[in-house]
Amino acid sequence: MFGRRKGYEVKEGIVYLTFDKGCGQIEVLTDEIINVFSPLEREGHHSKAIEGDKSKHVYFEVKEGVDFLEIITASLVVRVYDHFHVDFYDKGGRLLCADYRGNREFATPISDKFIEFLIAEGHEVPHESAEDYRVQVIKRMEGDECFYGLGDKTGVLNKRHYDYEMWNSDIPQAHTDAFKALYKSVPFLITLRKEAVYGIFFDNPCKSYFDLGKEQDGYYLFGADQGNLDYYFIGGTNMAEVIRNYTYLTGRTPLPQLFTLGYHQSRWGYETSAEIRAIADKYRALDIPIDTIHFDIDYMDGYRVFTWNERDFGEPGKVIRELEKKGFKVVTIIDPGVKKDPDYDVYREGIEQGYFVKMPEGEVYENEVWPGEAVYPDFGNPKVRAWWADKQKYLVELGVRGVWTDMNEPASFRGELPEDIVFSDESEASTHAAMHNVYGHLMSRATYEGLVRHDGRRPFVITRACYAGTQKYSTMWTGDNQSLWDHLRMAIPQMCNMGLSGLAFVGTDVGGFGADATPELLSRWVQLGCFSPLFRNHSSKGSTRQEPWVFGEETLRINQKYIRLRYRLLPYLYDLFYETGNNGLPIIRPLVLHYEKDEECKNLNTEFLFGAQMLIAPVVEQGMNKKLVYLPEGTWYDYDTMEKHTGGQYLIKSAPIDICPVFVKAGSIIPNYPPMHYVGEIEVDNLTLDVYPGEGHYIHYQDNGEDFAYLEGGYNAYECSLSADETLIIKLIHKGYAKVYRQFTIRYKGREQQFEFNGDSLTVWLS
Numbered sequence: 001m002f003g004r005r006k007g008y009e010v011k012e013g014i015v016y017l018t019f020d021k022g023c024g025q026i027e028v029l030t031d032e033i034i035n036v037f038s039p040l041e042r043e044g045h046h047s048k049a050i051e052g053d054k055s056k057h058v059y060f061e062v063k064e065g066v067d068f069l070e071i072i073t074a075s076l077v078v079r080v081y082d083h084f085h086v087d088f089y090d091k092g093g094r095l096l097c098a099d100y101r102g103n104r105e106f107a108t109p110i111s112d113k114f115i116e117f118l119i120a121e122g123h124e125v126p127h128e129s130a131e132d133y134r135v136q137v138i139k140r141m142e143g144d145e146c147f148y149g150l151g152d153k154t155g156v157l158n159k160r161h162y163d164y165e166m167w168n169s170d171i172p173q174a175h176t177d178a179f180k181a182l183y184k185s186v187p188f189l190i191t192l193r194k195e196a197v198y199g200i201f202f203d204n205p206c207k208s209y210f211d212l213g214k215e216q217d218g219y220y221l222f223g224a225d226q227g228n229l230d231y232y233f234i235g236g237t238n239m240a241e242v243i244r245n246y247t248y249l250t251g252r253t254p255l256p257q258l259f260t261l262g263y264h265q266s267r268w269g270y271e272t273s274a275e276i277r278a279i280a281d282k283y284r285a286l287d288i289p290i291d292t293i294h295f296d297i298d299y300m301d302g303y304r305v306f307t308w309n310e311r312d313f314g315e316p317g318k319v320i321r322e323l324e325k326k327g328f329k330v331v332t333i334i335d336p337g338v339k340k341d342p343d344y345d346v347y348r349e350g351i352e353q354g355y356f357v358k359m360p361e362g363e364v365y366e367n368e369v370w371p372g373e374a375v376y377p378d379f380g381n382p383k384v385r386a387w388w389a390d391k392q393k394y395l396v397e398l399g400v401r402g403v404w405t406d407m408n409e410p411a412s413f414r415g416e417l418p419e420d421i422v423f424s425d426e427s428e429a430s431t432h433a434a435m436h437n438v439y440g441h442l443m444s445r446a447t448y449e450g451l452v453r454h455d456g457r458r459p460f461v462i463t464r465a466c467y468a469g470t471q472k473y474s475t476m477w478t479g480d481n482q483s484l485w486d487h488l489r490m491a492i493p494q495m496c497n498m499g500l501s502g503l504a505f506v507g508t509d510v511g512g513f514g515a516d517a518t519p520e521l522l523s524r525w526v527q528l529g530c531f532s533p534l535f536r537n538h539s540s541k542g543s544t545r546q547e548p549w550v551f552g553e554e555t556l557r558i559n560q561k562y563i564r565l566r567y568r569l570l571p572y573l574y575d576l577f578y579e580t581g582n583n584g585l586p587i588i589r590p591l592v593l594h595y596e597k598d599e600e601c602k603n604l605n606t607e608f609l610f611g612a613q614m615l616i617a618p619v620v621e622q623g624m625n626k627k628l629v630y631l632p633e634g635t636w637y638d639y640d641t642m643e644k645h646t647g648g649q650y651l652i653k654s655a656p657i658d659i660c661p662v663f664v665k666a667g668s669i670i671p672n673y674p675p676m677h678y679v680g681e682i683e684v685d686n687l688t689l690d691v692y693p694g695e696g697h698y699i700h701y702q703d704n705g706e707d708f709a710y711l712e713g714g715y716n717a718y719e720c721s722l723s724a725d726e727t728l729i730i731k732l733i734h735k736g737y738a739k740v741y742r743q744f745t746i747r748y749k750g751r752e753q754q755f756e757f758n759g760d761s762l763t764v765w766l767s
């Protein structure tokens with residue numbers, strides 16, 4: 001498509017290339033991050049994922065080779081050939097990633113006759129021919145590739161031999177492995193080979209396609225029919241570094257408020273404040289810890305965003321203030337669809353200011369969502385974002401502590417928005433086709449900015465739709481799953497791949513949203529929820545209720561057990577969030593992330609790591625009371641029995657309904673809080689450390705759990721070092737928060753001992 005390579009010019013970190021039929025650019029952002037770009041549609045990047053200038057202006061060399069131009073950084077060698085083929089090598093000359101030089105070709109072409117039959121019986125015909133996309137990159141497969149990432153997709157962990165689409169989709173049917181797209185689009189992929197690892201971020205927000213060796217085993221490809229050629233090659237010596245580099249580029253999940261890591265209850269179907277009060281009281285009466293209650297759309301007046309349903313929820317905000325006194329925090333849902341109603345101020349303001357998306361002919365575009373006839377804010381316009389941000393004030397003044405942004409694919413009940421609906425891309429006119437995948441991203445951003453302005457604490461935003469980089473503003477959940485064993489099973493690879501794609505703060509609707517939960521399913525799901533970054537029980541109107549107590553004593557006990565365990569582990573989870581803020585590593589990690597040379601880990605769909613220290617192997621099959629668990633290299637301890645196991649092998653763990661198999665790596669140090677009903681109920685001045693024999697190093701982080709003081713040094717950091725001679729040294733290595741622990745309780749080999757802390761350091765001889 002580009003033809004022969006002609007000249008080149010280097011200016012400010014960018015190599016500008018000319019070809020017979022077009023031009024291209026190679027930009028060296030860091031030694032490991034290279035951008036490959038061609039303005040096929042318009043000049044410049046216009047990225048929504050990347051904020052600010054990420055170029056570190058590193059030194060690189062440019063050399064003419066025999067038939068290529070070579071760009072050499074401290075870590076990579078990039079070779080550019082005719083036709084804008086680009087190959088990447090590491091510094092030692094090992095090939096990492098090469099462009100495929102042949103044409104696309106179906107391994108198993110479908111005949112015309114067969115296509116007729118498929119259509120006649122009503123089947124979808126996905127690809128009739130290997131037709132090129134307008135923007136297309138084909139990479140050679142060397143034969144041992146595994147693919148991970150791609151954000152929120154159904155199916156298995158390793159995406160090799162599958163194809164996907166990036167088009168944010170609200171599909172009400174039960175999600176299956178055959179789905180090509182869900183609510184989120186994160187066009188980021190990690191390729192792992194025996195001898196190489198790298199990431200590709202295709203920063204084209206239009207509808208895009210990834211085929212990972214399904215069409216042909218000899219190549220994988222990504223492409224789109226619109227937008228620019230704009231992708232980043234992301235190097236690193238292992239998967240963790242690739243993620244660190246990718247999140248350097250697109251941003252990291254900032255430290256959340258501590259309470260958000262507690263337990264949440266939600267249901268679409270709490271129709272009155274009286275019902276919500278009763279739910280809250282029941283939690284306290286049954287001694288089940290909980291922080292947050294979510295108000296779904298019924299709290300609004302006729303589903304008008306930024307209004308209150310006084311008939312069923314009483315005086316605006318009163319129930320929120322009452323709940324607050326009992327330690328509850330309230331999250332309210334908001335939807336982008338603004339009700340078409342001339343007596344409604346949000347609609348009127350938006351119409352007057354021209355803030356809603358329009359038909360090509362200029363009238364405001366209408367479709368139907370919860371409030372009936374509705375219009376869509378044009379979040380690509382910075383003025384609209386500022387307006388929306390300002391609207392958060394209404395919720396903040398009611399006492400709301402988090403905002404749940406839903407239906408922002410954007411969803412619509414009367415068919416999808418046509419591609420040519422006019423949206424803004426900052427100051428330029430754009431289309432729905434170009435802005436669709438970033439709509440939820442920009443809505444989350446506006447909501448986040450509004451909460452920073454009007455609340456001042458760390459914003460808690462939850463979103464259903466997102467694009468690459470949304471992690472900077474929002475938590476996400478996997479949307480409308482169902483109470484199906486299949487969905488519980490799928491949640492593990494789904495959350496693992498979200499984590500690898502930079503989305504660290506994720507969760508599923510515990511118990512399942514649609515369909516009907518059973519006691520056994522809820523019992524198993526709460527075990528997964530306990531180790532999910534976002535832990536929220538949520539369900540749909542019309543489905544069987546699924547609060548912890550509805551299925552009787554045994555299910556209640558299991559809910560209590562795992563929700564209490566969650567609160568015990570809060571400081572560990574908070575430490576993981578602190579870590580992700582610094583290096584982008586997810587909370588839920590597939591084993592392959594830390595054991596990438598171990599072949600057994602590459603396709604492990606039924607267990608995961610919770611941070612580096614804990615391995616979680618939830619039971620996800622009905623009727624199962626045993627679990628086949630793979631332990632990677634090293635020594636591992638059974639969390640329940642303290643039994644010691646050598647890794648590098650499978651074991652069968654007995655897992656009756658009240659047990660979720662958990663293993664802890666030798667040398668781990670895991671901080672625990674004392675029992676509590678909610679965050680803030682008690683001041684923790686004694687931290688319990690579970691210490692597992694071995695050598696280990698751990699940083700524990702402590703701050704006020706609420707505001708931004710930590711960014712100015714307002715936190716404490718404790719370094720814990722465990723040596724093989726059974727000595728544990730705890731040192732306060734950063735002091736910026738007044739409430740230094742007074743005591744540590746150390747649990748080691750079944751013994752529990754308390755030690756005063758002098759505010760500086762503590763040495764404990766464990767034996």
Ligand code: GLC
Pocket residue numbers: 267268296297333406407464479480513538539540
């Ligand atoms: C959507 C959301 C779901 C919510 C419902 C009603 O289906 O995904 O979580 O409960 O809308 O607001």
